[in-house]
Amino acid sequence: MIFGFITNLIAGTMANGSVRAVSDTVHASASHGESGSSGNWIIEHVADSHTLDFSPFGKIVLPHFAPIHLAGLTINMSLTKHVVMLWIVGVILFVVMKIAASSYKRSLIPGKFASAVEMLIIFVRDEIVIAAIGEKGRKFLPYFLTLFFFILFSNLFGMVPYASTPTGNINVTASLAIIAFLVIQISGIMQYGLGGYFKGLVPPGIPAFVIPVMVIVEVLGLFTKPFALCVRLFANMIAGHIVIFSLIGLIFIFGTIFIAPISIGFALFIDLLELLVATIQAYIFTMLTALFVGMAVHQEH
Amino acid sequence: MLQLNPGVIIWTAITFGLLLVLLRATAWKPILKALDDREGNIRKSIERAEEAKREAERLLEENRKSRNEAEERAQQLIREAKELSEKVRSEAVSKAQVDANRLLDKARSEIERDKQQALEQLHGVVAELAVKAAEKILKESMDNAKQKKLVEGFLSTMEKN
Structure with missing residues (x-):
């Protein structure tokens, strides 16, 4: 019922384990010139996003709706x-x-x-x-x-x-x-x-x-x-x-x-x-x- | 992480409101009603049990009282019966005494009367005999001395009686 509208399943790399995913993120942030102890990957995990991350099984990109402008306020009702x-x-x-x-x-x-x-x-x-x-x-x-x-x-x-x-x-x-x-x-x-x-x-x-x-x-x-x-x-x-x-x-x-x-x-x-x-x-x-x-x-x- | 997203705020409010309405109708009302009903049932049952207990105690007390009363009454009846029998017995005894006395008196007076009667008859018979004896003497023309002796002798026997 909830996932009925979600059709755009994008397959991720199936070989990765979830622990591997974390290590990838750590290495990715490290390779961006930041120190290895950077907490960005943690923030990415706890912060809101527009995708449902089911790695290694794939990701679901949630539908975007056009932002509504109401009384000078931009309301983005995207899921x-x-x-x-x-x-x-x-x-x-x-x-x-x-x-x-x-x-x-x-x-x-x-x-x-x-x-x-x-x-x-x-x-x-x-x-x-x-x-x-x-x-x-x-x-x-x-x-x-x-x-x-x-x-x-x-x-x-x-x-x-x-x-x-x-x-x-x-x-x-x-x-x-x-x-x-x-x-x-x-x-x-x-x-x-x-x-x-x-x-x-x-x-x-x-x-x-x-x-x-x-x-x-x-x-x-x-x-x-x-x-x-x-x-x-x-x-x-x-x-x-x-x-x-x-x-x-x-x-x-x-x-x-x-x-x-x-x-x-x-x-x-x-x-x-x-x-x-x-x-x-x-x-x-x-x-x-x-x-x-x-x-x-x-x-x- | 801390950026505000009015969209999410609105979605949350919508979700929460919808959930509130749905749950209120399908879950909270029936469950709360069932809980209230059950609590009411329990309260009523306890009250009923309490009342039944009071009633039973009252009946027990009543029973005990009526039993005591019956016992007391029985005791009284026995006492009364005893008294009555005692009275009847003593009455009977005294009556018998009186009767016996009366019978005795009656018998005595009868005896006395009979005796009197007998004496009176005896006197009559004696007088007749005396007259007959006198005739006999006269007929046989006895001498005075003999005659006198005879009468005196007869009289003396009479007086002894």
């Missing part, structure tokens, strides 16, 4: 690697949840698979949303559940070979943060009305001369919170990948096979750490968003 990954994550998430939901159609007692999903859903519901927002939070549950599982699956998807982490792209996390920002503001405005909400941002009972400063601080705070969300998730997800690539790259920089056991050992450790970080970051993003919505909905605190 990128991370957009495709997002869609794959979306489909996986949809299928997983569909299977889990179908278990409840048969009986109120969930199956093994549904129980595992249910544990996370109950965790998001009771420990994150209701804990941070209260009973009012129930109407935000679909948003928070989607957010949590979307980030979790995206983070974990980076662990799959040939896949990459969509949340390791600052544009993706920025988009999630913008949505979070909108949800926070709209929830506050729905609760207190437009005027009431912005008036309530400044805590009552402070001296009049401080109010201008407080207004600036609070309004800045509205934007820094989602900005922090965005950068935190992006940096956490990309950092692990860069460390893993760096450890693997050590083998080629030293140019000896004897460094491999150390590199692989550390990379494996970081991989396991990534599993932990992926889960924790999904929790933190959802938890903080819920907390901010809770603060917007309960201004009295």
